[in-house]
Amino acid sequence: MPTGRVPATGQIISTATPTGHAGPSRLPEAWVNKIASDGWLEARSETTHLLVPLAKYTGVQVTGVVNGRTIFKVMDGPRKGSVLSLTEANAKIYLGSKAPSRTPAELQVSYGKYVAGWHSAARNQDLDQQMATLTVGAIHARVTMNTNWGGSFYPLPPGDYDVLVPDGPHNANMTRYYRQASPKLIYDQVWFPIRFGDNSRYVHIGNVSDGCVTVIDMDLWDDIHEALISHRSADGSSVARLVVSGKPERAR
Amino acid sequence: MRLVAAAALLAGGCACADALAREVAGDKEIHAKAALIAKSARHRTRADRMAARALIAQGDAAYRAGRFDEAHSDYDNAVANAPSAYAYIMTGDAHWRAALASARPPAAAGEASTCRLQRLHFVDDLRLDLNQQYLIGLRLAQTTALAPLPGPALRARAKASAACFTRLAQDYEPLPPQTCVDPARIARCLGKPLVGAS
DSSP: OOEEEETTTTEEEEOBOTTSOBSOOSSOSEEEOOOOTTSOEEEEETTTOOEEEEOTTOEEEEEEEETTEEEEEEOSSTTTTOEEEEEHHHHHHHEESOOOBSSOEEEEEEEEEEEEEEEETTTTEEEEEEEEEEEETTEEEEEESOOOOSSSOOOOOSEEEEEEOOOSOOOGGGTTTHHHHOTTOOOTTOOEEESSTTTOEEEEESSOOSSSEEEOOGGGHHHHHHHHHTBOOTTSSEEEEEEEESOOSOOO | OHHHHHHHHHTTOOOOTTTTOOOOOOHHHHHHHHHHHHHHHTTOOHHHHHHHHHHHHHHHHHHHTTOHHHHHHHHHHHHHHSOOHHHHHHHHHHHHHHHHHHHSOOOSTTOOOOOOSBHHHHHHHHHHHIIIIIHHHHHHHHHOOOSSOOOHHHHHHHHHHHHHHHHHHHHHTTSOTTOBOOHHHHHHHHOSOSSOOO
8 A cells, every 4th residue: 555654743544544545645645835936846747757837836746755756646736647756855855745725825916007118127117007905815905906017018907816826936137136136035936827818817926917917026925925825715726816996096 | 298288188178187187308317317227237147137138038029929919018117127228128029019019900801990099198208218228228328239239220210200209299298188099100100019920
């Protein structure tokens, strides 16, 4: 009978069902509790041996330890069903017993002013921003809802939207330079997709929005990231419910 | 420019949205900005320059494929990683090609033509790109060796586009905010794509 150990607790587990039939249960037994500064845990695929990114609080089921590697199955999120592994030492560090909240976070965005010529120190550029305020729990942050005008991008219409579990690290070259102006910035490669159109709008950090909810207050991103990623909807597909209210001063 | 808008308002004609419209920056201002950018570029790391080059390569591929929104984002982020004349010029060019693509009337037969681009913010948007992309890029091309450098042909084309867009902004400035911007005029200013198909 295959056995495994929850790294954070040391608990020995088996994959036998309560009725004694071998086979995985459907509930996660451990979760990704620690991530790298880019916001992701990279684990090795047992089929391709390629690295596969997992978001914080992804549920896993440890199935055993083979040749010093902890083997586990991903139980939710975009990599659900994948069989991955970490070295035993890394599994102890990165997997743990803290589960996400089983209700989506509440994320509110309220439209504010259109500010022409807002200066971005990080980009050394003046930008025309449709500003808004983001609230999640006790966190209040400035966001821009659109920066790139004249083309196909426009601020998100008022309404309710699902914020989805992030699917993989976004290109570091799009945000890494913000660390020069905000040295404490972490998790900048985590972009949360918003269910709207082709899902190409995100909650993310930066100074330039292509119709996204773009968090300007870089120093708050760590807290916002945790406030979102530590929640999951009942079906595991989303992390938050986004409510956009008010009216943008500039719509196109 | 402000006088034109103010005169129109006094005459009770156009209630222009931007009586204090953005101006095209003068040579002195562009020169000073470009000098600061060139100075700051010296502090960029090898990783910054590599990131910029990777984004420019991605941008060129997207541009050649006609995905101008994507190309614009790539060039714009290349500038933020490590500025170069080429990335500045291409940011401006890709932005207006993307705008043009989205401003074109629906192709379906019998579908009503819609005005996607109005004069309301057009003049300001155009001048922002002139001041921060085209003119800076053209100045950097003259005064620095920040790689990659645009070739003489691309530089000449970009210069012609900038001059054409400057005139276009002047022409639209006194018009009412709801005036539809003629996509053909933007297309004429842009000309053929600056980066050819491979």
